[in-house]
Amino acid sequence: MTKAEEKPALFPKLPDVCVRCATCMAACPVSRVTPRFPGPKQAGPGAQRFRSASEASVDDWIELCTGCHLCDMVCPAGVPISEMNMMAKAKYLDERGRTFRDWLLVRSDLFGELAARFSKIVNPLMKNGLLRWLLDALLKIDRRRALPGYEYPTFRRWFQTRPAVPGITGRRKVAYFYGCFTNTNETDVGKAAVELLEAHGLDVIVPPQRCCGIPRLGVGDLKGAREMGRRNIALLRPTVRQGIDIVFSSTSCGLMLRHEYSRILNLSGAEELAGRLFDICEFLLRLHEEEKSTATFLPISLKAAYFAPCHLRSLNIGLPALELLRLIPGLDVGMLEADCCGLGGLYGFKNEKFAIAEEIGKDLTEAAARMKPDIILTDCEGCRMQIRHLTGLKVLHPLQLLRDALNRT
Amino acid sequence: MDLKTEVLIIGGGATGAGIARDLALRGIPSLLVEKGDFTSGASGRNQGLLHSGARYAVTDPEAARECISENRILRRIAPHCIEPTEGLFVSLPEDGPEYRSDFIRACGKAGIDALPLSPREALALEPRLNSRIIGAVQVPDGAVDPFMLVVENARDAESRGTRFLIHTEVTGLIRDGLRIAGARVRDRITGEAYAIAATWVINATGAWANLILGMVGLKIGLALSKGSMLITNTRLSERVLNRCRPPSSGDIIVPNDTVSILGTTSLRAEDLEHYTVTPEEVTFLVDELSRMIPDVKGERFTRAYAGVRPLLQLGEACDDRAISRGFALIDHGSCDGIEGLVTITGGKLMTYRLMAERTVDFLCERMGLHVPCLTHVQRLPGAGLGNALKDRLLHLRRQTPAARGEILCDCELVPREAVDAILREGKVRELQDILHRTRLAKGTCQGGFCVYRLLGLLNELRKAEGSGGSNVVLRGFLEERWKGIRPVLWGTSLKEEELIESIYKGLFNLAPEEPGRPGGGEA
Numbered sequence: 001m002t003k004a005e006e007k008p009a010l011f012p013k014l015p016d017v018c019v020r021c022a023t024c025m026a027a028c029p030v031s032r033v034t035p036r037f038p039g040p041k042q043a044g045p046g047a048q049r050f051r052s053a054s055e056a057s058v059d060d061w062i063e064l065c066t067g068c069h070l071c072d073m074v075c076p077a078g079v080p081i082s083e084m085n086m087m088a089k090a091k092y093l094d095e096r097g098r099t100f101r102d103w104l105l106v107r108s109d110l111f112g113e114l115a116a117r118f119s120k121i122v123n124p125l126m127k128n129g130l131l132r133w134l135l136d137a138l139l140k141i142d143r144r145r146a147l148p149g150y151e152y153p154t155f156r157r158w159f160q161t162r163p164a165v166p167g168i169t170g171r172r173k174v175a176y177f178y179g180c181f182t183n184t185n186e187t188d189v190g191k192a193a194v195e196l197l198e199a200h201g202l203d204v205i206v207p208p209q210r211c212c213g214i215p216r217l218g219v220g221d222l223k224g225a226r227e228m229g230r231r232n233i234a235l236l237r238p239t240v241r242q243g244i245d246i247v248f249s250s251t252s253c254g255l256m257l258r259h260e261y262s263r264i265l266n267l268s269g270a271e272e273l274a275g276r277l278f279d280i281c282e283f284l285l286r287l288h289e290e291e292k293s294t295a296t297f298l299p300i301s302l303k304a305a306y307f308a309p310c311h312l313r314s315l316n317i318g319l320p321a322l323e324l325l326r327l328i329p330g331l332d333v334g335m336l337e338a339d340c341c342g343l344g345g346l347y348g349f350k351n352e353k354f355a356i357a358e359e360i361g362k363d364l365t366e367a368a369a370r371m372k373p374d375i376i377l378t379d380c381e382g383c384r385m386q387i388r389h390l391t392g393l394k395v396l397h398p399l400q401l402l403r404d405a406l407n408r409t
Numbered sequence: 410m411d412l413k414t415e416v417l418i419i420g421g422g423a424t425g426a427g428i429a430r431d432l433a434l435r436g437i438p439s440l441l442v443e444k445g446d447f448t449s450g451a452s453g454r455n456q457g458l459l460h461s462g463a464r465y466a467v468t469d470p471e472a473a474r475e476c477i478s479e480n481r482i483l484r485r486i487a488p489h490c491i492e493p494t495e496g497l498f499v500s501l502p503e504d505g506p507e508y509r510s511d512f513i514r515a516c517g518k519a520g521i522d523a524l525p526l527s528p529r530e531a532l533a534l535e536p537r538l539n540s541r542i543i544g545a546v547q548v549p550d551g552a553v554d555p556f557m558l559v560v561e562n563a564r565d566a567e568s569r570g571t572r573f574l575i576h577t578e579v580t581g582l583i584r585d586g587l588r589i590a591g592a593r594v595r596d597r598i599t600g601e602a603y604a605i606a607a608t609w610v611i612n613a614t615g616a617w618a619n620l621i622l623g624m625v626g627l628k629i630g631l632a633l634s635k636g637s638m639l640i641t642n643t644r645l646s647e648r649v650l651n652r653c654r655p656p657s658s659g660d661i662i663v664p665n666d667t668v669s670i671l672g673t674t675s676l677r678a679e680d681l682e683h684y685t686v687t688p689e690e691v692t693f694l695v696d697e698l699s700r701m702i703p704d705v706k707g708e709r710f711t712r713a714y715a716g717v718r719p720l721l722q723l724g725e726a727c728d729d730r731a732i733s734r735g736f737a738l739i740d741h742g743s744c745d746g747i748e749g750l751v752t753i754t755g756g757k758l759m760t761y762r763l764m765a766e767r768t769v770d771f772l773c774e775r776m777g778l779h780v781p782c783l784t785h786v787q788r789l790p791g792a793g794l795g796n797a798l799k800d801r802l803l804h805l806r807r808q809t810p811a812a813r814g815e816i817l818c819d820c821e822l823v824p825r826e827a828v829d830a831i832l833r834e835g836k837v838r839e840l841q842d843i844l845h846r847t848r849l850a851k852g853t854c855q856g857g858f859c860v861y862r863l864l865g866l867l868n869e870l871r872k873a874e875g876s877g878g879s880n881v882v883l884r885g886f887l888e889e890r891w892k893g894i895r896p897v898l899w900g901t902s903l904k905e906e907e908l909i910e911s912i913y914k915g916l917f918n919l920a921p922e923e924p925g926r927p928g929g930g931e932a
Contacts (some may be wrong), residue, residue, distance in 0.1 A: 015643055020819070046822075
């Protein structure tokens, strides 16, 4: 590892770019609901002028940033505020040390396969009141938050063991980065992705891959995140070098692979990988726009609400899932007008942050109550969990509805 | 209203406040008048450098010894006004190793700890330094907050009975035959004029010394030198950085609180009240200091300012009273035959305490008193209070908005409670007085986003009316602010200024009377 990788050189100059307009203060979901977080302008470029690399951090509130990136998106001066927060958080937590809970939660990729194998035992356990009480008391994992159930076989196993698809040879190849959650907790999203890609005339391959590392970034573990990044870059490099595009269905994994590997982690080979990476809906939509696909959809009569995850918005690719959904005849789909679901990935599972996540989510609950949709669609698994929790409605990945609407004749 | 005192001090800079404190500690009653606020002159317009004396070690060993001695005293008596940053004297290839050797030797002779560092060691301490350096020397330089230092001196004196009248200017000296018996003064805010009778009058007005002396037909040899400085938005270094070469312009970067100060230039000045930082000076400072830290070229600056230093040119009769090459104590009784008048001028912020000590020693001698000076042992009242940057960051940490309180100045994290406390003391009379006593308006936006919040507070406390209403105050502030930011207005600062301008013109309706003139502050 080179020195340059450890510390992005540009970092100390970032506060100079801020024009103090405070637009970010109006966009921050966290400072809106709690006075404990001073807001992006103050926590980022503002506090940066007071921080010294040689002194211990005192800004414990930096932990309250969810890393949603909404501040970066509204900033007219282009200050990467959440990046600055991330670095400050990493320094703070490096000094203070992380809890066992945080150590455990960011390694869900390691025990996920095992938990999936024993899902019949694990799933009821995770609903067990006594165990949840213990997790709450000992690890501060909030018992009010439903833990996602595990599924078996995993997506990866399903893909590897399924019968060969007839007539697939000779087609254009596309690689799929499924992400941990799809692999062990929502395998249907992966199946829908494969079916849709194949229906669009592609040959899907699933290269070896690891957790993208974004959970580690969430607890400021730059070293751990960098390690995950390096492994994925190495694992995906052969695919990239063969000129095969890679699509992802989880927007947070996608943001991590496409932006954070280079922007925050400064990993070599990150740019090369990013050049081949696409959000799956972005990819499918382009096929339709370029009329390279003959796939069509059958009517579905439903009232659907689409919620754009923060990390999708920070990819700066518009709302491709919404545009794809509009290709389904008869589907009444509208935007769910809320800024952030509030979960912030693992953030909302943590006892001390549960109330913040709930409070942020209130906007979304109210918007859903106004729209009264039959179903809510969103690209991010975290958002899906939170929206189910907040609204009690059926929440799917847009891919799942698109798959259901496929004209297979 | 006529007043009477033993010693009347004219001038509320470091010297005047230092004399007031020294007198108070020796039990001699005094009264100080200042035409503006404390530190309105050179005391508030310097680099805030706590000299180690190393800068003078080669050229003026006596001044170097004075500096290091005062440096040690200030660290002891005013730790809360000082940031013990340390300093580096950095040699670039063009500075050569010879001066560096002379410098290290001279520091040794003057009793200044000088630790030679290799380029690698220096770069490890200050990674933004030019990588071409051939060496550095670490010396006990530091940063000092001159505002706080002067106000603390005054506060201590006041608690011992000294009276301070700020915004009060001397309009004439009262002569009683060959004796000065006091001064006529005028309150610049209320316009009230009165007399102050005194046995001794101390002229501690720095660069303004001849203005006071002129009132009784006297004059001393004093040249005025303007020095300009630039302030960056963030700290460039953790230590004071000096060029290791003979003293010259553009050779120092002082970290000061959240910012760094780049200095200085040296130009002859004629006018004491009206001077500006020229584009040539800005270009010179940026060019010259980018040799030490290349990043200076791309740095965001928030303000430029200048101060006028009084340079002594004592030639003839009074030479014997010049007790240091740096400053002069002139007894006009023995010099000019006018008793009861003493001028103390020249010198620098670093030696303010020594200047005060010598002045009061002289007065005691003439009064026949034998009271020793205590200012070098008695700590200032606020000593022990935390003033580190991270203490301010802690303001953001409290759990509820009520506990956190309103933050008036976002850039410098000045809480409303700090301003409330100053207003409660009842000593401040103008907006600028509040700004001098806090770090309000000293950050990125230079008060653009926070001063109007302060006006609300002033108005609540019914203070703004005395100064002609909040609009007048705001205009006055913006004019001063514009003078400071205009020389460095480019890049991000310029963008931000567009936004601030639209706030004042659009929301506050403070557009200049002549349409088309820039800045709002030019009105």
